[in-house]
Amino acid sequence: MSSVSRTSPTLATLPVDMVKHITDYLDIDSLWNLACTSKVFMEFIQDLKIRTGGYHVDIQKGSYRIELPAEHYCYCNWEEDDDYLIDDLNKDFKDFQSLFPENIDFLRIDPNLVRNFDRFHQECTVLSIGAHPMEYCRFKAETCPTEKLDLLLNNVNFRKGLALNGPKPLVTENKKIFNIDWLLIRNVTWITPEFIRKLKNKIVYxxxxxxxxxxxxxxxxxxxxxxxxxxxxxxxxxxxxxxxxxxxxxxxxxxxxxxxxxxxxxxxxxxxxxxxxxxxxxxxxxxxxxxxxxxxxxxxxxxxxxxxxxxxxxxxxxxxxNQDKEQEKEKVTKKRGHAKDTNGPAAKNPYSHHSSPPPNVYNCGVSRYLLPGNIDYLLIDPKIAGKFKNVMDCAILSIVTFRKGLALNGVIPKMWKIWNIDWLQIRNSSIPIPLSMLYNKIINLWDISTITEPQINRYLLDIRDGAIDQPNLSLIQFRKQSGWNSQEILSGLGTVRCQERKIYKLKDFDEKMRMDTFLPFGLDENGIELRDTFDFVRRKDGVKCSVVLLDWVVRVYVWNQMETKKRARGHPEDKDTNDATAKKSCY
Incomplete structure (x- = not known):
């Protein structure tokens, strides 16, 4: 019997509807790789007009990031030469826009690129120049003359918001800053009473x-x-x-x-x-x-x-x-597709290129067959939890195996097994968080309305006195946009203020931590530099804990890294193996 050879089907030979169904399962990287295989797929993906939400672009001296927050996607690149860095950013962003044509919602530019301010001509919703001084603790911050700053402000078309962060004072009376809707200025030592009387903004901080x-x-x-x-x-x-x-x-x-x-x-x-x-x-x-x-x-x-x-x-x-008056004006003036809506209607998430999720969107079998491999990062919208049979609330997590990290960005399930995962992040919750039951290594708590300064203080006292046993803890962060009262948090701890430079290196660092905001900005495999901390010692084992206080965040670093003991004696970074030496250097 003669055999008849058949050509194996490929994406290029499949019907259009089937290819579209397959692309529904692909993330940004996979869509990009598919588009690069042939012009046909490039044009096909362009025709889909996938709505990803606006871009966040962050360029610093030596590197840049292009993010799509609605898709939890981030692309990074490093380049030491400033001219090449800006060239690469412009090219990469043009490539991204060719597939995902959205505007820039947020653009952050490093003031250390002051000599290249003439090369920025983007349009964005919010322009941010610089960052909090803590993010520049390892770098020399350049001085930004007013004429250079004005050049950047005139070149970049920022539509709604401007943040002049510094770290050094960014002094300007450019006419654009007085009329932008949202204005944030740090280090305003140069501002006068006459200046604030000239402001015509809606929101000012x-x-x-x-x-x-x-x-x-x-x-x-x-x-x-x-x-x-x-x-x-x-x-x-x-x-x-x-x-x-x-x-x-x-x-x-x-x-x-x-x-x-x-x-x-x-x-x-x-x-x-x-x-x-x-x-x-x-x-x-x-x-x-x-x-x-x-x-x-x-x-x-x-x-x-x-x-x-x-x-x-x-x-x-x-x-x-005066909101009633403003809202009445909006009803009269704002129409569909108004020019201020730089990205049109809000992006649909997570399957933004569907009017509704496809029938088999919760069945990962197809994508596993096409692209075999493990899932490093899984994002699940709480709105679709009801699609899972026999699952109530957010018990969706009970049918998902998450081995290292869990980020709950907007919802808390009533599941106590989450307190044992290595990396835990919880945002925007009104459910009480049992701090004494946290056995995680990395903990990031954002805008938890039930956490107060006295509660954090009690938690730190219990850590110091051994009332709480958390042997795995390396780092815990508490964030709140309205700010913390540092005196209440440190009350009774008996801390020693240390302003000497030291390097905190995280035990068992894993690059996958960067897939969500588990870590503070600047903490990588080489550690993070700490300069101004409030230190105390766990009484049961003598391990030092360092508290870092910022306006909106409290971070507690636990110096339990075993690798510091393996370094040679006198290593410049090995300053914190016990509290006695720390106290001696901090007085």
Whole structure:
């Protein structure tokens, strides 16, 4: 019997509908690799017009990142030469846009690239220049002259927000900063009372306002009340004195304003846009822009509009209750496809190129057959949990084997086995977190409304005294956009402040940790440099713990790395094997 040879089917020979069904299972890298195989697939994927949400682009001296947050995708590249670095970024971004034509939602540019500011001509929703000073602890920060900064601000078309982070003061009175919707400025030692009166922004946050006194803010509020402040757009303005500086005196700030104390109000940001959360323009808010004000001191402007003044640690934040007027204006002026919506409607996630998920979207058999391999990173939208049979709430995780890390970005299942996974991240939850039951190695807790300063303080005291047994713990972070009270957190710990340089190297570092935000920025296989820490010792074993305090984050590093003992005596990084030597060097 003669045999008839048959050609094995390939993607190129399959029907279009079947190919489209297969591409539904592919991630960004796989789609890109497929597009590069032939012009046919390149044009096919382009015709799909896949909605991935806007880009986040971050360029620093020596490297850049191109991210698609809606798809949890990140591409990185390194290049020492600044000119080649910018060339590569422009080329790579052009390639990405050829397949996924979205705009830049967030663009961060390193001030250390000041000599190349003339080469940036992008368009974006939010422009961020620099970062928090802690992120520059291992680098020399360049001084950015005003004329160079103005060149960048004039070249880049930022539509909604501007963040001047530093780390050194970024001094400018460029006309564009006075009219952008959202404005954040750090290190505002150069700002005068006259400057803030010229602002026409909607949301303003000024940090490091040591040059502005209580009298300056009081006079500003009085002018706001009488109508002398010509800014009808203003919704929220905040003044933060900066880490380590005294708080504003409430009585001096409110002097002569005839205020009334009000408890438990909810302020709604008019025309709320999720992209405002890409920087610290406002404090903690819900997904629709609601801000909880627990206690404020209210007065009425001469035109009848209510104004609330909130004192939150080192921040004085002023809310103008004019949202109704703004929303009425929006109903009249904003149409579908308005120019301000730089990326159109919100991207659908995670299967953004479907009007609805395909019938077999939860069956991974097809993709495993086509692209064999293990899953390093699995993202599951809580909205689709109900599609899994016999699974309630988020018990979806009970049918998924996650070996190393778990990131719960928006939901908490009632499953206690998650407290034993190596890396744990929880965001935006109102469910109590049992800190004493955490047996993870890396813990990142973001905006957990049930965690307070006294609770963190009690947790640290229990670690010190041995009341909590967490032998695996290497790093735990607590983040809150509205800021922490450091004095309450450190109360009774008996810490020693250490400002000497030291390197913390994470035990069992794994590159897969970078697939979500388990680690602080800058921590890699070579460790991270710590300069200003508050140290204490676990009494049961003498292991040192270092507390790092920033405005919005508290990090606790546990010096339990076994590899430090293997280094040669006198190694420059081996400074922290016991607390006795640490205390000697920190006094």
């Amino acid at each position: 000024l940090m490091g306002t040591e040059s502005l006194t209580e009298k300056d803010i009081n006079e500003y509020l009085k002018d706001l009340k009488s109508g002398k402040i010509d800014n009808r757009n203003l919704q929220v303005i905040g003044f933060n004195t900066g880490f380590g500086r005294p708080r504003y005196d409430r009585e001096q700030v409110l002097n002569g304003l005839d205020t009334t104390q009000v408890l438990d109000q909810t302020y709604k940001v008019a025309d709320y846009d999720k992209r405002i959360e890409s920087e610290l323009f406002i404090g903690t808010s819900s997904a629709n822009g609601d801000i909880k004000i627990f206690r404020s001191f209210d007065f009425n402007r001469d035109d009848g509009t209510k104004v609330s003044v909130e004192f939150m640690y080192r921040t004085v934040r002023v809310y103008i209750w």
